[in-house]
Amino acid sequence: MTMAVSANEAPMLAAALPAAIAQLAGCSFSGLADDDVLEVLRLAEQARRQLEALDHLLIAEVEARNLPGRYVLRGSKQLLSGLLNLSSAESGPRVRQARELGPRTSLTGERLAPLLPATAAARADGSITARQADVIIAAMARLRDARLPVERQAEAEAFLVEQARRFDAGTLIGIARRLLDTLDPDGTLAEERTQQRRRFLSCHPHGDGMHRLTADLDTETAALAMTVLHSLAAPKPSEAGERDQRTSGQRMHDALRAVLKLALRAGELPTSGGVPATVLITMTAEQFQTGTGLVSTSYRQKLTVEQALRIADQAAIAWIVHNSTGGILNYGTARRVATDKQTLALIARDQGCAFPGCADPPEWTEKHHIVSWREGGATDLDNLCLLCDHHHDRIDTGGWQISMRDGLPWFIPPAWIDPEQRPQRNIRP
Numbered sequence: 001m002t003m004a005v006s007a008n009e010a011p012m013l014a015a016a017l018p019a020a021i022a023q024l025a026g027c028s029f030s031g032l033a034d035d036d037v038l039e040v041l042r043l044a045e046q047a048r049r050q051l052e053a054l055d056h057l058l059i060a061e062v063e064a065r066n067l068p069g070r071y072v073l074r075g076s077k078q079l080l081s082g083l084l085n086l087s088s089a090e091s092g093p094r095v096r097q098a099r100e101l102g103p104r105t106s107l108t109g110e111r112l113a114p115l116l117p118a119t120a121a122a123r124a125d126g127s128i129t130a131r132q133a134d135v136i137i138a139a140m141a142r143l144r145d146a147r148l149p150v151e152r153q154a155e156a157e158a159f160l161v162e163q164a165r166r167f168d169a170g171t172l173i174g175i176a177r178r179l180l181d182t183l184d185p186d187g188t189l190a191e192e193r194t195q196q197r198r199r200f201l202s203c204h205p206h207g208d209g210m211h212r213l214t215a216d217l218d219t220e221t222a223a224l225a226m227t228v229l230h231s232l233a234a235p236k237p238s239e240a241g242e243r244d245q246r247t248s249g250q251r252m253h254d255a256l257r258a259v260l261k262l263a264l265r266a267g268e269l270p271t272s273g274g275v276p277a278t279v280l281i282t283m284t285a286e287q288f289q290t291g292t293g294l295v296s297t298s299y300r301q302k303l304t305v306e307q308a309l310r311i312a313d314q315a316a317i318a319w320i321v322h323n324s325t326g327g328i329l330n331y332g333t334a335r336r337v338a339t340d341k342q343t344l345a346l347i348a349r350d351q352g353c354a355f356p357g358c359a360d361p362p363e364w365t366e367k368h369h370i371v372s373w374r375e376g377g378a379t380d381l382d383n384l385c386l387l388c389d390h391h392h393d394r395i396d397t398g399g400w401q402i403s404m405r406d407g408l409p410w411f412i413p414p415a416w417i418d419p420e421q422r423p424q425r426n427i428r429p
């Protein structure tokens with residue numbers, strides 16, 4: 001298939017490649033038949049893959065000659081980055097793939113076949129992509145670690161290369177996984193153990209009041225998180241009855257907040273130091289009276305007094321008002337919270353979030369004081385309605401008014417939404 005050419009022809013042959021591509025790109029494709037357009041596309045892809053495989057040979061040569069050492073560089077990755085203006089995210093994978101698929105050099109300087117000869121051949125003839133090769137390399141590394149007999153490894157590699165000619169990298173991942181489950185069932189268990197070791201979550205303040213949540217979730221936790229968060233992150237009608245304006249990232253964030261509030265409401269969290277899990281909010285008498293300024297939680301997060309008083313309606317939130325010397329003037333906990341009987345009555349009446357058009361069921365709602373308790377609003381049915389986290393958060397700022405008529409909450413839109421400000425109800429089918 002390939003003709004042997006003398007080594008010193010290589011620069012000339014390589015120089016012909018860009019020239020040939022430039023010539024091809026200069027063609028007018030509009031005059032081509034459909035089939036020919038597709039054929040050129042197919043051949044261009046094959047050439048792209050072959051060029052990537054050519055890299056493997058050249059990187060292997062760079063390493064065999066220790067060229068990085070000659071230029072006092074740490075390795076081939078740095079050499080590639082410097083020579084070709086590549087970031088390490090670009091050069092790293094190329095070098096890694098070259099080590100698996102390029103020719104190797106023994107300690108005595110002898111040239112050896114690639115570690116994965118079948119994969120290397122399929123890369124060289126342009127029939128598989130770099131992503132597909134990565135899937136095969138990862139699977140073969142595991143079979144090597146599992147000390148599968150060499151002949152079995154070769155069979156597995158040939159099988160995966162064959163599948164790669166027919167399926168894309170995404171599908172190939174599934175095929176490789178099933179093969180590994182069969183050939184190396186213990187490895188699948190070991191992978192779970194690795195996941196257990198690597199699992200991790202942290203929440204760090206940024207300094208601007210925001211916090212960065214970082215996590216490596218194991219498969220099971222990720223499945224739970226995605227199921228719960230996606231079900232809660234569905235778009236909700238906006239205050240103006242338009243499409244939800246939140247980005248999907250913002251909706252996922254709000255879904256997480258709803259889950260956490262549910263956990264607090266459930267009252268089943270373990271106690272710490274004998275005190276049930278509680279968000280403790282501290283504010284001064286002046287803040288309490290004026291409703292302005294920032295208050296802090298026991299985790300030192302800053303909230304506006306507005307926010308603090310809004311969540312103070314909920315169970316598992318305790319608040320303390322103190323004077324300038326720290327003496328406690330007032331405190332509150334569960335006494336702002338509706339009784340179980342009231343809660344059942346509210347569920348029967350509102351059947352979920354009472355905001356017009358919202359479909360959230362009762363378990364995702366909070367009790368909203370229509371006249372805030374700070375302004376003397378009572379914790380009784382005529383002053384309470386159920387709102388989901390999203391609408392509870394927006395009801396005050398969005399300009400909506402709630403008014404009780406015949407024992408039912410009606411929502412009066414701001415004039416910019418409805419100039420006539422006709423009251424609306426959440427009608428559930």
Ligand SMILES: [Zn+2]
Nearest residue numbers: 353358388391
């Ligand atoms: Zn709602």
